[in-house]
Structure formats: structure tokens, C-alpha cells
Amino acid sequence: MEILDLRHFRSSDLRSLLDEESRAWSRLLSWDYSGSAVEGERVLGYTFFVYEGSKGVIGDLFVQRGYAGQGQYSIEERLLGHVIETLQQSPGINRIEAQLLLHEAASMARPFIEEGFRRYPRLFMVLPLNTGFGNGNHWNQRLPEVEFRKWSDEDFQGAASVITTAYRDHIDSEINDQYRTSAGSLRFLNNIIRFPGCGLFDAEASIMARSRATRAPLGVILCSRVRNDVGHVTQVCVAPEYRGRGLGKALLCMACGELQKRGCRALSLTVTEANLPAVNLYKHMGFSIHRIFDAFVWGG
Known part of the structure; x- marks a missing residue:
């Protein structure tokens, strides 16, 4: 050979x-x-x-x-x-x-x-989309200071800002160094939105969250279709000052509801095993571990 x-x-x-x-x-x-x-x-x-x-x-x-x-x-x-x-x-x-x-x-x-x-061990988790997740009105009432809207090309810069801020000193920025800078986060966004390596980008199930008062970006979820009836979360993150308020769960539930409405039966995502707050949230929502795989990094 x-x-x-x-x-x-x-x-x-x-x-x-x-x-x-x-x-x-x-x-x-x-x-x-x-x-x-x-x-x-x-x-x-x-x-x-x-x-x-x-x-x-x-x-x-x-x-x-x-x-x-x-x-x-x-x-x-x-x-x-x-x-x-x-x-x-x-x-x-x-x-x-x-x-x-x-x-x-x-x-x-x-x-x-x-x-x-x-x-860095990572988890591939899957959620069956067979229950109700609450509609946009529900989450607007729960978080009245937050504006939710479906993804548009105007959101690249705001999403890059949230990603860079959310992953500062975070284990995931050790795995993917693009998260460390705004320019790197923009490259990451361009790759997952413009190219089908992680499925076909689904703008209808991708949601940006902004402050109604200041227009500052607070969180984002991006989803793709990896099969006609299966969605995948390519990115979900929340600005540090908004963690613990239910914004991450709101973004996930709104994306799940949109995917379910259009015929998806399951949603998958990947998460670093050591990121316990995220892992616990996903488990609480009903995601289960489908497999464990590795990320490897050499150098700085």
C-alpha cells in the first residue's frame, strides 16, 4: 500500500x-x-x-x-x-x-x-422534534426586552460580535481559534452560511436576538438541514451579560418550533463535553448523547 x-x-x-x-x-x-x-x-x-x-x-x-x-x-x-x-x-x-x-x-x-x-472530547446530541416548544409570542412575553427576528444578511456583523464576546476565554475558542476575533468569527459565519459542509443553511430556523432598547446583539442561533427531515445547530451562543436568563433556551425552542413546523423530525448539535452549562441545558431540553468524538489541537 x-x-x-x-x-x-x-x-x-x-x-x-x-x-x-x-x-x-x-x-x-x-x-x-x-x-x-x-x-x-x-x-x-x-x-x-x-x-x-x-x-x-x-x-x-x-x-x-x-x-x-x-x-x-x-x-x-x-x-x-x-x-x-x-x-x-x-x-x-x-x-x-x-x-x-x-x-x-x-x-x-x-x-x-x-x-x-x-x-477535547465532544458530544453529538440529538433531540426528537415530537413535542411543543412554544411560539414566538410566548418568548416575547417571557423576554419582553429582547427582539427576535429571523436571520438576514444584515446580521453578519452583529452575530460575529456575539460569537467573539461569548467565546472569550471559553474552551471552544481553544478548539476553534476563529472565535477569538471578529474577523475570524466572520469567516466562520461565511463558511457555515455560504457553503454546505455542515448542511444547507436554513435562514427560517436561524434567529438573531437584539436588545429592543439599544439594538445591541444579545444572541444568535444558526441552523442547517443535514437531511430533509433533520436539522442541525451550527452555532448557538448568548452574550455573557445575558446568560442565565433563558435566552439560549428561547433561541433553541424557537428554532425547534420552526423546523418542526416544516417537517423536521429531529435536531442535532455538537457541544464540548467540558462545557457543562450548555450540556446540562441540552439534556434538560431532551437532547440525548448519540455519540462522543474528539477534537484535536496542536500549537497556539
């Missing part, structure tokens, strides 16, 4: 591998993605990374099941070792991030830990 640059291959060379990966995303996470290692002429697996300035991001890792040679785990370790070495030796790269949703927590930790990465 040899490891080759993914750019050497045509999309048709990867078709059977990507079809199998698509089935895995659907089976494990209910995500619809329908629509590299080589043995002879057969592509057995792949991983890839992207450069973002001085940072490298490992985007995916997948190896076909049932390979009778070295075994799936051995190939995964070799692929990871190759991309980690490539990134660490790339001039100007001082940070590497990775999140591997298809792999159970700790299952792929060794190649990362041996190279000095920090590990």
Missing part, C-alpha cells in the same frame, strides 16, 4: 469510497451527503487538509471497511500520520485543528497525542 496526493485522482476514482462514506454519515449521524490510500488501482481511503493562513485544518478521514490487508485502523493511522507530518513541516504553520465526527472518542487519539496535540 502507498499513500498518494489526493489531487492525483479523478472524482470517478473516489466514487465507491465516497458512496460508502456517505452511507456512514447517514447511518451514524443522519446526515445526507449523497448528492487517499491506494492498493494497486483501488482507492481504500483518504484524508485531506486545508491551509488557513498560519493554521492547518484536517477536514476528514475515511477508510473503507472490510479491507483484508493491513486493516482499517492501521490505514487510518498511516493516513493521519502522513498529514500531521506534512502540516507540522509546512513553513509558517503554527497551529493544527481536527474534528473527526465519524470516529468514536479516543479511537484515533494515538497519532495526535504522540505529536503533542491536545484532545
Whole structure:
């Protein structure tokens, strides 16, 4: 077996591998993605990374099941070792991030830990949308000083401000350094809204909260469709001064109600295991842990 640059291959060379990966995303996470290692002429697996300035991001890792040679785990370790070495030796790269949703927590930790990465267990949680969540009028009465409105392109700057403020000195800004600056938060927003990597953005189920008195942004929830009947929370956060007042729950309930009204039967999200206030809120609302996976970070 040899490891080759993914750019050497045509999309048709990867078709059977990507079809199998698509089935895995659907089976494990209910995500619809329908629509590299080589043995002879057969592509057995792949991983890839992207450069973002001085940072490298490992985007995916997948190896076909049932390979009778070295075994799936051995190939995964070799692929990871190759991309980690490539990134660490790339001039100007001082940070590497990775999140591997298809792999159970700790299952792929060794190649990362041996190279000095920090590990952050994360939870993939799912809520069945089979109960009432309260409409907008309910939450307007509960929080009369807050204005809720569906997402518009005018909200990019305000949402970036909330994200940067909410994640200051927060564990999630250790995992994703984009949260540390307004410019980084804007890049994050552009990626999840303009591109379908985490599903197709759903503006109707994405809500901005602002102060009626000052117009200051107070919170935001962004949702996507990962399948026709499954939504996913790509971001939810609340300004520090508004934590503990029920605003986070209000945003989630309003998004759930909108998704449920349009035929969604479930909503998923990811959360860092150590973020106990958020985990406890989600559990209280009825979310259950579907799987645990890892985020890894190297450098500052």
C-alpha cells in the first residue's frame, strides 16, 4: 500500500469510497451527503487538509471497511500520520485543528497525542422534534426586552460580535481559534452560511436576538438541514451579560418550533463535553448523547 496526493485522482476514482462514506454519515449521524490510500488501482481511503493562513485544518478521514490487508485502523493511522507530518513541516504553520465526527472518542487519539496535540472530547446530541416548544409570542412575553427576528444578511456583523464576546476565554475558542476575533468569527459565519459542509443553511430556523432598547446583539442561533427531515445547530451562543436568563433556551425552542413546523423530525448539535452549562441545558431540553468524538489541537 502507498499513500498518494489526493489531487492525483479523478472524482470517478473516489466514487465507491465516497458512496460508502456517505452511507456512514447517514447511518451514524443522519446526515445526507449523497448528492487517499491506494492498493494497486483501488482507492481504500483518504484524508485531506486545508491551509488557513498560519493554521492547518484536517477536514476528514475515511477508510473503507472490510479491507483484508493491513486493516482499517492501521490505514487510518498511516493516513493521519502522513498529514500531521506534512502540516507540522509546512513553513509558517503554527497551529493544527481536527474534528473527526465519524470516529468514536479516543479511537484515533494515538497519532495526535504522540505529536503533542491536545484532545477535547465532544458530544453529538440529538433531540426528537415530537413535542411543543412554544411560539414566538410566548418568548416575547417571557423576554419582553429582547427582539427576535429571523436571520438576514444584515446580521453578519452583529452575530460575529456575539460569537467573539461569548467565546472569550471559553474552551471552544481553544478548539476553534476563529472565535477569538471578529474577523475570524466572520469567516466562520461565511463558511457555515455560504457553503454546505455542515448542511444547507436554513435562514427560517436561524434567529438573531437584539436588545429592543439599544439594538445591541444579545444572541444568535444558526441552523442547517443535514437531511430533509433533520436539522442541525451550527452555532448557538448568548452574550455573557445575558446568560442565565433563558435566552439560549428561547433561541433553541424557537428554532425547534420552526423546523418542526416544516417537517423536521429531529435536531442535532455538537457541544464540548467540558462545557457543562450548555450540556446540562441540552439534556434538560431532551437532547440525548448519540455519540462522543474528539477534537484535536496542536500549537497556539
